[in-house]
Amino acid sequence: MMVRLALRNISRNRRRSLTTASLVGMGAAGLLLFGAFMIYIFSGLETGIVQAGGHLVVHRSGYFLFGPGNPAAYGIDDHEAVMREIRNDPILRPMIRVATPTQALVGIAGNFAGGASTSKTFFGIGVVGADREKMRTWDEHGASRPYVPDNRLNDPNAARGVIGRGVARILGLCGKLRVPDCPDPEPRPNASDPNGPPLDPALTALAQEERSGEAAAVVGTYIELLSATASGAPNIVSLEVAGVDTQMVKEIDDNHIALPLSLAQRLVYGRGEPKVTGLVLQLHHTRDVPDARARLTALIETKHWPLEVRDFREMNPFFVQVTRMFDTIFLFLALIMGVIVLFAVVNTMTMNVLERTSEIGTIRAMGVRRATIRHLFVLEGAILGGLGATLGVAIAFAAIWLINHAGFRWMPPGHTDPIPFQLVWPTRPGLLLGTWCGLVAVATLASLLPANRAARSRIVDALRHV
């Protein structure tokens, strides 16, 4: 009876109830739409990061903090045995999608072909092309950009790699590589030699020696990569540039070079034992990261390997910062929506109590307890909140459908090309139920104040109320 009474009381003043429910609904819809946008952003970022760098990386201890300055000093000994153990571990095996070694390196890239003489520092990464290609197909959240096969690094024996668009621009390779919207540098007007200063003779000799072993390497576009080996000696390799691989962040794009693992190892370790700086694991599901990490840590401890595990969040602080920023904005919005709903429901319920004062007196005289009066009005507030929040969910889903079918495109931060604007359905229980329950709770709490007022009123005063 109480629910029936509450529902009918809500429908008594339809316009007021509808206005209040609509307000709650707009709050819910706003939060869900923003939540959907957040998930879309997070999914896109996570997908890009996991496709490029996997979920977990095993490094030699200390690499995360100090290794990038001198990757050669942090090579993992007997990495193939370690990788074998990881791949064959009965707990890890079902979680792992790709397990692949990588070699990070730093050095100087130079373009000395055809009389050019341009060089710049670079951050390189040696990869197993086929593994990298498989990693690019990871799309757990359906948020990947359309997959375009890229086999430029697939030949492990070829000295062929890709460079960032920025590297191509700085080294003056845009024209040769036919990179659109990428100018070659203007000739320096004050330079006595239009090709710039000559390369150090010793390095030139090293480069020529490197080239001499590649008889056919005259057709493509080549650059020289200079780095220090693990023992500190300079080493140089020639890399055929198969094309550009534009990176999302300019600073990375201006320094990025990806090359086959074997070539990177040759550059870093020379004729020494080839090592790697990272064992990258891409999992089937991001939710497995804590379990996989715990297992890897246990394995490392058991085997006494001098290794450490990092997950993609630690490796990409930007991702964590973005998620935290959006979480904060969401909380701020939720707070604003909550306050608006609070005041709207307080106002509506106060009006309801005032209008029904005589009725409250009547049913109190008939024997209804104070607590029942309180429950009745709180229930009405909760139902009003529930109806509004449900309306909001419907509005949000309809809006998402419309937006996703409108064909909008945009360029999110860090992207180089416009991508479809596709909101993710906000079906995550935390977001959907959290928003719904949160607004219903606010509406319920908001009705407590007027409900208490109704419950406390004296029967004879209430009966006299006109």
Place this chain on the structure above:
Amino acid sequence: MRENATSSSARPPVVRLDRVARVYRSGAIEVPAVRDISLDIPGGVFGVIAGPSGSGKTTLLNMIGCIDKPDSGRVEVQGQDVGLLADDALSDFRARHIGFVFQSFNLIPVLSAFENVEYPLLLIGVPAAERRRRTLEILDAVGLSAQAGRRPDELSGGQKQRVAIARALVKEPALVLADEPTANLDSVTGAAIVATMRRMQAACATSFVFSTHDARLLAEADLTFSIADGMLVP
């Protein structure tokens, strides 16, 4: 006190007031509404509290109905000193033993006539089938079977008051209190309501107590208490 027709003094009192007083305060001003009234109302009577406006009829009725408390004195209903009851217990007591008929009918507008009458039975936990049977019976008794599904705004004044009477009686209370029940009705409808109440009171063997200055009700009363300036007058 004046007794008509039958002598009811032999029956055990359903209401006993002992030196009951009630004073209204507005700032420093005190207005005594009821002054040291003592009276007994026996069970099964059709009693009237009569008096001019402002004489204290409604205040007295409110205290008998346990919806207002005296500043001094004792109110007993069905042998229970209601001053000893906490608020919830008092609500439960009213729900079981006292029915109300109001001048402005005071039906719940969002409920049908049937639901309005059924509501007091819900409060005392009567099972659904029993509720339905008793509700239909009493609606039939007041001649409103055909209007059971209608909401108050679809009923005439007389029909509303008959629903209110049915609502007050459906739980078979020991006492029904009515504050000027015919005041908002025309004379023909008022007469019909008086007749209905008299008939129902006899049928249900319940005590009815009214506050009124309606001559028709006064003529029907078994027992009349006249009140003036908050005091009973002979």
